[in-house]
Amino acid sequence: MSESLSQLGENAILNRLLPGLPGNKDLLVGPGDDCAVVSRNDEWDTLLKTDVVVEGVHFTPDTPPSLIGRKALARALSDIAAMGGIPEHALITILMHPTRSIKLLEGVYEGISSLASHFGVSIAGGETSSLPYDGMVINVALTGKVERNKAILRSGGQPGDVLCVSGPLGGSFPSGRHLTFTPRLELARALMDAPIEVKAMMDLSDGLGTDLPRLAKACRCSFEIDLSRIPCHQGCSVQQAISDGEDYELLLAVSPSFCDAATFAQFGITPIGHLVSGRGTSLPEGWQHFCA
Numbered sequence: 001m002s003e004s005l006s007q008l009g010e011n012a013i014l015n016r017l018l019p020g021l022p023g024n025k026d027l028l029v030g031p032g033d034d035c036a037v038v039s040r041n042d043e044w045d046t047l048l049k050t051d052v053v054v055e056g057v058h059f060t061p062d063t064p065p066s067l068i069g070r071k072a073l074a075r076a077l078s079d080i081a082a083m084g085g086i087p088e089h090a091l092i093t094i095l096m097h098p099t100r101s102i103k104l105l106e107g108v109y110e111g112i113s114s115l116a117s118h119f120g121v122s123i124a125g126g127e128t129s130s131l132p133y134d135g136m137v138i139n140v141a142l143t144g145k146v147e148r149n150k151a152i153l154r155s156g157g158q159p160g161d162v163l164c165v166s167g168p169l170g171g172s173f174p175s176g177r178h179l180t181f182t183p184r185l186e187l188a189r190a191l192m193d194a195p196i197e198v199k200a201m202m203d204l205s206d207g208l209g210t211d212l213p214r215l216a217k218a219c220r221c222s223f224e225i226d227l228s229r230i231p232c233h234q235g236c237s238v239q240q241a242i243s244d245g246e247d248y249e250l251l252l253a254v255s256p257s258f259c260d261a262a263t264f265a266q267f268g269i270t271p272i273g274h275l276v277s278g279r280g281t282s283l284p285e286g287w288q289h290f291c292a
Helices: 010-015 067-081 102-119 185-193 210-216 238-243 261-267
Strands: 027-029 037-038 044-054 088-098 122-130 137-147 162-165 199-204 222-225 249-253 270-276
Touching: 027 102, 027 261, 044 067, 067 088, 067 102, 067 137, 067 185, 067 199, 088 102, 088 185, 102 137, 137 222, 185 199, 185 249, 185 261, 210 222, 210 249
Parallel strands: 088 122
Antiparallel strands: 027 037, 037 044, 044 137, 088 137, 162 249, 162 270, 199 249, 222 270
């Protein structure tokens, strides 16, 4: 009998599905990073991202519609930030039960449009469809650009690189921050232009306990973390900071040659440990889809 999705969990499912998927000469970075990277011209590469929010998983039925729309786009923007990129165009697909009101749909688009305007993103099109059961699903397909061969991947770190986070973690759902966070696009671009070598980067969507091992694995490293240095939101424990998820801060691996207190203070990033070879720290796991 075939294993169920809940028996496998998200990481194992991806390990089964992703190897061997077809590419072509223009695909520079395929599945497994925050965005795909495609060759564009001598100056820029194109970033491709798709992300989905589902009622009952990412928001509740009583969430204000504008915040639902805002979150749907913000999640994809956060992945563009994680590659050091600039967002460009979005396609919005919304699935909704026919009994839902037009005011709800309009509110969702108000939230999407407001955030898109703030970051100079065009809403280029999309699709709507009815759901056969009550609920709502929003998918955002987003393009962006990054300087040619300059995308910051998850896989560029090496032993000795300093691990940093861009802000405090934990308590995203009870505080409502998962609906109102600002994607770290400006910080990511500032780091691209600064005298600091960011070797690897990703956004923290599933929690430090899930995402840090993913980054370390992509770098073929382990990690050592000083738990006392993990920045926590007020009222949150270190355990919550590790496991809650939906923080949408950046996790970075930075060359130690560019690390000092003044640099960390300038960019508001906090060092929490290092990438290492051999055996490192073990963390409690954060969020994984499909796990019961």
